[in-house]
Amino acid sequence: MSTSEPHPAVMWELTRACDLHCRGCPSGAEPRRGANELTTYEAYKTIDQIAELEPRELIITGGDPLEREDVYQVIDYARRRGLDPALVLSPTSQLTYDAIARLEQNGLTRVVFSIDGSTPGIHQPVHGVAGTFAATMRAIRWAESAGLRIDVNTLVCARNRDDLESIVDVIRPLGIARWNVHFLVPVGGSVVIEMITAEEVERVFAQLDEIRERENFAIRVIEAPHYRRFRLERKLQKNLEWPDFATYESESPETNAFMYISHAGDVRPSEFIPQSAGNLRYRSLSTIYRGSDLLVALRDPANLKGKCGRCDYRHVCGGSRARAWAMTGDLFASDPLCAYEPEHVGATPRVDARKGATA
Numbered sequence: 001m002s003t004s005e006p007h008p009a010v011m012w013e014l015t016r017a018c019d020l021h022c023r024g025c026p027s028g029a030e031p032r033r034g035a036n037e038l039t040t041y042e043a044y045k046t047i048d049q050i051a052e053l054e055p056r057e058l059i060i061t062g063g064d065p066l067e068r069e070d071v072y073q074v075i076d077y078a079r080r081r082g083l084d085p086a087l088v089l090s091p092t093s094q095l096t097y098d099a100i101a102r103l104e105q106n107g108l109t110r111v112v113f114s115i116d117g118s119t120p121g122i123h124q125p126v127h128g129v130a131g132t133f134a135a136t137m138r139a140i141r142w143a144e145s146a147g148l149r150i151d152v153n154t155l156v157c158a159r160n161r162d163d164l165e166s167i168v169d170v171i172r173p174l175g176i177a178r179w180n181v182h183f184l185v186p187v188g189g190s191v192v193i194e195m196i197t198a199e200e201v202e203r204v205f206a207q208l209d210e211i212r213e214r215e216n217f218a219i220r221v222i223e224a225p226h227y228r229r230f231r232l233e234r235k236l237q238k239n240l241e242w243p244d245f246a247t248y249e250s251e252s253p254e255t256n257a258f259m260y261i262s263h264a265g266d267v268r269p270s271e272f273i274p275q276s277a278g279n280l281r282y283r284s285l286s287t288i289y290r291g292s293d294l295l296v297a298l299r300d301p302a303n304l305k306g307k308c309g310r311c312d313y314r315h316v317c318g319g320s321r322a323r324a325w326a327m328t329g330d331l332f333a334s335d336p337l338c339a340y341e342p343e344h345v346g347a348t349p350r351v352d353a354r355k356g357a358t359a
């Protein structure tokens with residue numbers, strides 16, 4: 001890995017099998033493991049290739065990763081290769097205290113759960129399965145007692161947009177490390193979930209800034225890179241010093257240095273974008289990361305169209321390519337969930353890629 005290359009974040013769908021049928025599942029989870037899943041040996045080879053890229057983060061997800069009996073070996077091998085994966089867990093029949101304790105014994109340090117509402121009445125219609133609120137809270141307590149760091153995912157939608165402060169009241173006593181606030185990309189099962197508007201997204205951004213000021217856990221915004229534009233605008237309005245981009249990476253990590261690996265080894269720009277940049281069975285991960293036409297094109301802000309293409313924040317934001325694809329069918333179209341209107345069509349960018357203000 002060259003020192004000038006960004007270290008990618010990698011999300012790996014270990015399996016699609018899951019015994020829940022969540023309403024908003026974007027990945028098309030299936031009741032049983034697929035015949036084309038990477039084998040245990042291929043999973044080891046995948047870990048070798050991920051380790052070679054020295055990722056800034058590795059998230060192992062599903063489906064339900066516990067559907068694979070080799071998940072413990074996978075975690076153990078990842079740790080021995082110097083990785084520190086986070087594991088996304090669902091409140092399925094596989095999720096027991098013994099499973100969590102065994103994961104911890106195999107080196108796991110961080111787990112991720114979903115809480116989409118402050119009460120079962122709000123959470124379960126978003127999640128789509130009865131009983132998941134209580135089961136998730138129980139599993140979080142197990143994870144806490146096993147000494148694991150806990151992330152909570154929340155998908156913001158019309159049903160819970162007024163419930164965010166109450167969700168904070170629920171997650172605060174759980175001692176979580178990070179709250180990952182997701183914005184909807186309407187693909188797969190999640191097309192049935194009602195989106196909030198672009199104007200409401202701006203209000204949620206402001207609310208998140210207030211929550212960030214007073215809470216002890218970190219907040220990260222997912223699939224809303226225009227949160228960076230929001231934060232930068234606020235800084236620039238106050239004439240504060242140019243912000244440290246490292247902070248923005250951790251707060252809103254969508255950059256083009258991201259790869260999603262499917263259960264069958266397809267490498268994609270996002271879990272929500274079905275186009276494959278290559279398959280690990282035929283090409284190495286580093287070759288795909290550095291040389292895929294798809295990933296290279298997505299990294300170049302000159303390819304953006306419409307409002308995003310002429311936006312003075314395009315080098316640091318660029319909009320959600322996944323949502324552009326899901327809602328317009330064009331990977332390079334404007335992000336429909338951004339309320340910002342660029343001031344000067346075709347003007348010199350006010351914000352240059354990671355170098356600071358240019359005008």
Ligand code: SF4
Nearest residue numbers: 308311317318319338
């Ligand atoms: S118009 Fe596009 S590039 Fe500009 S802030 Fe909005 S989403 Fe980002």
